Amino acid sequence: xxxxxxxxxxxxxRVIRLSGPVAPGARLAxxxxxxxxxxxxxxxxxxxxxxxxxxxxxxxxxCAVAVAGVLSRDDAGRLVQAALAQAGVDMSLVQQTxxxxxxxxxxxxxSGERTIIGVQPANGAPQDQSLAAxxxxxxxxxxxxxxxxxxxxxxxxxxxRVDIPAGILTIAHWAGGESLPAADVVVASSSDxxxxxxxxxxxxxxxxxxxxxxxxxxxxGAQGAFAFSDDRTxxxxxxxxxxxxxxxxxxxxxxxxxxxxxxxxxxEAALNHACQWGAMAASLDGSAPLGAPDRAFRPYTD
Numbered sequence: 001x002x003x004x005x006x007x008x009x010x011x012x013x014r015v016i017r018l019s020g021p022v023a024p025g026a027r028l029a030x031x032x033x034x035x036x037x038x039x040x041x042x043x044x045x046x047x048x049x050x051x052x053x054x055x056x057x058x059x060x061x062x063c064a065v066a067v068a069g070v071l072s073r074d075d076a077g078r079l080v081q082a083a084l085a086q087a088g089v090d091m092s093l094v095q096q097t098x099x100x101x102x103x104x105x106x107x108x109x110x111s112g113e114r115t116i117i118g119v120q121p122a123n124g125a126p127q128d129q130s131l132a133a134x135x136x137x138x139x140x141x142x143x144x145x146x147x148x149x150x151x152x153x154x155x156x157x158x159x160x161r162v163d164i165p166a167g168i169l170t171i172a173h174w175a176g177g178e179s180l181p182a183a184d185v186v187v188a189s190s191s192d193x194x195x196x197x198x199x200x201x202x203x204x205x206x207x208x209x210x211x212x213x214x215x216x217x218x219x220x221g222a223q224g225a226f227a228f229s230d231d232r233t234x235x236x237x238x239x240x241x242x243x244x245x246x247x248x249x250x251x252x253x254x255x256x257x258x259x260x261x262x263x264x265x266x267x268e269a270a271l272n273h274a275c276q277w278g279a280m281a282a283s284l285d286g287s288a289p290l291g292a293p294d295r296a297f298r299p300y301t302d
Contacts, residue, residue: 178208
């Protein structure tokens with residue numbers, strides 16, 4: 001069984017489905033989606049966060065998955081932990097903190113596009129002082145696990161500071177900023193990086209992370225995806241599906257790419273496989289696809 005490690009955010013998202021698209025001056029109706037578990041918050045919630053989204057899809061594909069991240073000891077943190085445990089995700093690397101969970105609102109318009117709002121306290125309340133120490137413990141625990149276990153691949157969904165051995169396939173998400181861990185493959189949304197010249201974007205990746213990246217993969221939603229290396233460009237068409245909720249589709253695209261590459265697919269086959277996973281994710285309700293049928297995310301095989 002292929003084994004993967006995912007480092008990144010774990011969240012309990014609050015979701016409102018809108019009657020129309022978000023626009024200046026718009027007056028919209030909103031439907032609160034029913035909570036999947038006992039949720040004490042007045043807004044319904046569901047499992048989310050980049051690490052959780054990718055992990056659940058990989059478990060559906062029959063893979064063994066461990067997640068590494070930070071969870072609060074509050075109600076939202078307990079809901080995340082229960083949902084991931086029920087899905088069969090290894091939570092042993094997750095570190096807990098007394099700092100409260102962040103509140104994330106997800107607004108979904110009729111086309112399935114989402115607007116994500118991170119809600120901060122108006123008074124700018126400081127985070128728990130132990131949070132930095134918690135992150136340090138997380139990095140140490142991940143480093144020890146990587147040295148002890150033969151993972152097939154690692155997906156860095158958040159800039160957690162940890163050195164991944166060169167022999168382990170590593171994929172990193174990039175939002176176009178100045179922070180990017182060293183990885184073999186970098187995945188970015190064209191909307192995040194402003195859709196620049198791909199060659200310039202690839203050079204920028206190398207400037208930010210060093211010489212390790214061999215590929216830059218740019219996703220273009222329904223238009224498909226493109227992969228760029230020093231001497232090749234590979235394309236994969238998008239899949240036409242009825243989009244219900246695009247939240248998490250990019251995370252699940254990257255998970256599908258990693259699963260295929262770890263199974264020794266070439267980049268063209270891996271990119272097509274990832275597009276299938278991303279389209280499947282967009283056709284489902286939810287961020288992490290807990291309600292997807294078993295093997296909805298078919299693993300790549302030769």
